[in-house]
Structures are given as C-alpha cells and as structure tokens.
Amino acid sequence: MTISILRPAILAAACIACAALPAAAADVQTIELTLKDHKFSPETIEVPANERFQIKLTNADATPDEFDSTDLRVEKVVGGGQTGIIRIQPLVPGRYMFMGEYHAATARGIVVAK
Amino acid sequence: MLAAFIIVFREVIEAGLVVGVVLAATRGLAGRGTYVAGGIFAGFLGACLVAAFAGGIADLFEGSGQEALNAGVLIVAVAMLVWHNAWMASHGRELARELKAVGHAVKEGSRSLMALAIVCAVAVLREGSEVVLFLYGVAAAGQTTALGILSGGLLGIAGGAVISALLYLGLIAIPLRHLFGVLTALITLLAAGLAAQAMRFLAQGGWLNDWVTPLWDTSSVLSEASIPGRVAHVLFGYMAQPSASELAAYLAVIAVMLVVRRVIGQETGGRMQASA
Numbered sequence: 001m002t003i004s005i006l007r008p009a010i011l012a013a014a015c016i017a018c019a020a021l022p023a024a025a026a027d028v029q030t031i032e033l034t035l036k037d038h039k040f041s042p043e044t045i046e047v048p049a050n051e052r053f054q055i056k057l058t059n060a061d062a063t064p065d066e067f068d069s070t071d072l073r074v075e076k077v078v079g080g081g082q083t084g085i086i087r088i089q090p091l092v093p094g095r096y097m098f099m100g101e102y103h104a105a106t107a108r109g110i111v112v113a114k
Numbered sequence: 115m116l117a118a119f120i121i122v123f124r125e126v127i128e129a130g131l132v133v134g135v136v137l138a139a140t141r142g143l144a145g146r147g148t149y150v151a152g153g154i155f156a157g158f159l160g161a162c163l164v165a166a167f168a169g170g171i172a173d174l175f176e177g178s179g180q181e182a183l184n185a186g187v188l189i190v191a192v193a194m195l196v197w198h199n200a201w202m203a204s205h206g207r208e209l210a211r212e213l214k215a216v217g218h219a220v221k222e223g224s225r226s227l228m229a230l231a232i233v234c235a236v237a238v239l240r241e242g243s244e245v246v247l248f249l250y251g252v253a254a255a256g257q258t259t260a261l262g263i264l265s266g267g268l269l270g271i272a273g274g275a276v277i278s279a280l281l282y283l284g285l286i287a288i289p290l291r292h293l294f295g296v297l298t299a300l301i302t303l304l305a306a307g308l309a310a311q312a313m314r315f316l317a318q319g320g321w322l323n324d325w326v327t328p329l330w331d332t333s334s335v336l337s338e339a340s341i342p343g344r345v346a347h348v349l350f351g352y353m354a355q356p357s358a359s360e361l362a363a364y365l366a367v368i369a370v371m372l373v374v375r376r377v378i379g380q381e382t383g384g385r386m387q388a389s390a
Binding site: 070080 | 121168172177180248252314326327328338355
C-alpha cells in the first residue's frame with residue numbers, strides 16, 4: 001500500500017496531453033484509479049489541497065460498482081469494463097474515505113489532501 | 115446476505131420515505147392507490163432501463179450522462195412538488211373538510227396525483243437503478259451466494275417498505291387540522307433537499323464550478339452515511355457538508371414554495387369572498 005505520488009514528469013506529460021482538451025479539463029489534475037477483483041489500486045490517492053481534481057476510474061471487473069464517498073460528496077456508478085470520470089471539488093487538508101458501494105468489504109480507499 | 119440487505123435497505127429507505135410522504139399527502143383522494151402504484155411501477159421499469167443502458171447513459175455529455183440524468187429527474191421532482199403544494203394551498207381546506215366523503219375533489223385532484231406519482235417514479239427510478247445494478251452484479255458474479263444475496267435484497271425491500279409504512283402511519287396519526295400544515299412543510303423541505311442534491315450532481319457533472327466547496331461540516335454530529343442521517347437527508351434535505359450552491363438552491367425552493375402558497379392563498383381567499 002505505498003502512496004502513489006505523481007512525479008513531475010508524468011504531470012508535465014499529462015498537462016501536455018490535457019492541453020488538447022477543452023479548457024475546463026485542461027487545468028484539472030486527473031488521477032487514474034483502477035478497480036480490479038473489487039479492490040482499488042492505488043488504495044491511497046494523494047492530492048494537493050484546495051485544488052479541483054478528477055479521478056478516472058477504470059472498472060476492470062465484469063460487474064458494475066458505485067464509487068461512493070460521503071466524505072468527498074460524490075457517487076457514481078461505473079459499469080463492468082467501463083471508465084468513469086469523477087470530479088472532485090477542492091478539498092481542505094484531510095483524509096477522505098471512499099468505497100465501491102457494491103463491494104464495500106474489499107473495495108475501499110482513501111484520498112489524502114495535503 | 116447481510117451486505118445485500120444493508121445496501122438494498124439503504125437505497126429502498128430513500129424511495130420508501132418519499133412514497134410514505136406522498137401516500138400521506140394524497141390521503142382522501144380517490145384513485146391515489148392506482149397513481150402511487152403506477153408511479154412506483156413506472157419508476158421500477160425506468161430503473162431497469164437505466165440499469166440496462168447504464169453504459170450508454172454514462173457516455174453521454176462527455177461522460178457526465180449519469181449526472182445529467184440525476185440532476186434532470188431531481189429538478190422534475192422539485193417542480194412536481196411545487197405544483198402539488200400549490201394545489202394543496204388552493205384545495206387543502208376543501209380536501210380536509212371532505213376527507214371522509216370524497217366526491218368532487220377527485221377530478222381536480224387527479225392532476226396533483228399525477229404530479230406526485232411522478233415524484234414516486236423519480237424516487238424509485240433513482241434508488242432502484244442502483245439496486246438493480248448491484249443485484250445484477252451479484253447474480254452475474256456466481257451462483258454460490260446468489261440465493262442468499264437475493265433473499266437479503268428482498269428483506270431489504272421489505273425493510274424499506276416497513277419504514278415507508280411507519281412514516282405514513284406516523285403522519286396520518288397527526289390530527290387533521292395540523293396534517294396539511296405538516297405535510298406542506300414536509301413537502302417543502304423534501305423539494306428543497308432534492309434541489310440541493312441536483313446542485314451536487316451539476317457540480318459533479320462539471321457544469322457548476324462556483325459555490326461548490328462545503329461551507330461547514332456537521333458529519334461528526336450527524337453523518338449522512340448513518341441511517342438517521344439518511345432519513346434526515348431524504349425528509350429534510352439534511353446535508354453534513356452543504357456547499358453555497360446547495361444551500362442557495364435549498365433556500366430558493368423554500369422561498370418559491372412560500373411565495374406560491376401566499377399568492378394562491380390570496381387568490382383562493384379572494385374568490386371565496388367574491389362568491390360569498
């Protein structure tokens with residue numbers, strides 16, 4: 001469960017890639033998250049506080065799941081084998097739990113805003 | 115089975131509470147059973163459709179189709195509740211008088227019944243599609259525990275129905291002279307809460323980018339994830355971390371309801387004086 005930190009190089013590459021997209025998406029950091037065997041990977045996401053970001057969730061399982069977080073104030077169903085974008089509003093520093101509601105026993109993770 | 119029960123129960127409670135309020139609000143209107151059952155059935159069909167086309171819906175609006183659908187049906191529900199309260203303002207007294215022997219109120223009530231049936235349909239559609247997707251996933255994953263999980267699901271639905279019945283019985287136990295006031299207040303807060311939720315989906319979908327950060331956090335007092343928190347969330351629009359846009363939508367709907375009631379109340383009052 002190592003903390004995945006996006007290295008500047010990846011960030012820069014992402015920004016260049018984003019530049020081609022509409023302005024709204026360009027200034028938002030995108031974090032890749034995968035759900036496989038009803039487990040999130042990475043399970044810990046670290047983001048800068050007070051900045052909008054989005055999670056790109058790839059559901060590698062065959063069945064749908066719902067990304068659900070009371071802390072982050074979002075809920076979004078992502079079908080089996082599909083990808084969903086979850087937009088998160090700026091967060092104050094802290095730890096925010098999230099889960100895959102349909103497999104809440106295993107599908108759990110945390111967003112750390114610093 | 116327990117997990118299935120909990121998840122289904124959680125979703126069904128939300129729809130069940132709305133149905134409970136609607137049943138109490140339509141008490142005394144002939145034909146309400148058909149409308150409410152029809153609304154629930156339509157919502158269930160809609161939930162299956164939404165679940166079946168979940169992938170296609172999600173891909174709409176650059177991946178924000180689900181949020182658009184949620185915000186859209188929520189706004190429809192708010193409009194229907196405003197409509198109903200307006201109708202209550204002009205017919206409430208009359209309805210209270212004739213609650214035992216309903217006759218001519220029925221005709222005029224049918225439009226309000228339709229509005230409330232739509233509210234039921236929307237509630238069932240939103241919560242039901244999540245239940246359908248969850249149960250589908252369980253059924254598709256393997257047969258070993260499917261029976262247990264399906265029975266858990268059925269128990270969850272039954273549990274939600276019990277909550278709905280309790281709310282209904284609690285509401286109709288209120289003396290008639292207070293009932294309409296309580297229902298009007300309840301429907302106002304229900305609508306305000308739905309409007310606030312719509313704002314959240316608009317923000318999540320990327321259409322609303324200002325006034326989106328939480329103003330305060332009362333989750334240590336009453337968590338939205340807890341059952342009491344969820345009940346308060348559905349009935350009064352309780353949010354542990356409301357944003358400015360959610361609060362604004364909440365207050366705006368309350369303001370609209372008050373204005374509508376006042377205007378219609380005056381009109382009805384004027385008409386009564388004129389006819390007297």
